Amino acid sequence: MAVDGDAQVSNSSVASAQSLPKSVFKNVKTMTAQTVVEGDLNLFQKAAQFLREVQAELRKVTWPNRKQTAGSTFVVIIMVFIVAAFLGLVDITLSKLVQLVLA
Incomplete structure (x- = not known):
């Protein structure tokens, strides 16, 4: 039954979701949090973050x-x-x- 715009969920989909490992849900939550944080950055902050990550990766190169x-x-x-x-x-x-x- 839908309440306040929530989607209806059948019993079979709930059962299949319960059989999934918890790490799947943890990764989904992490990806969502990263997307929200990255969405708040402007273009210059994203560019600066990218360059910092490039510099960190280049330090690892032999x-x-x-x-x-x-x-x-x-x-x-x-x-x-x-x-x-x-x-x-x-x-x-x-x-x-x-x-x-x-x-």
Whole structure:
């Protein structure tokens, strides 16, 4: 029975909601609270909060040293040349094959 605009709830939906773990409801309450708090922030406060969070995440990053960076760069350059040679060979082979078929 609806009272003061409340939605009617069947017994089956109440029973299925009772079988859910309590953590589901805790997460829903937390998300709702965060949404309400974020909704009250203006654009500049949101931008400042975002930049603070970015700075905090960048502190957690483990940056490679100079030797690791040089090694990775060398591997990438070598792989580029290998792939370029392979694709060039495939291109030449397919163009010769097409010339034979069309000639």
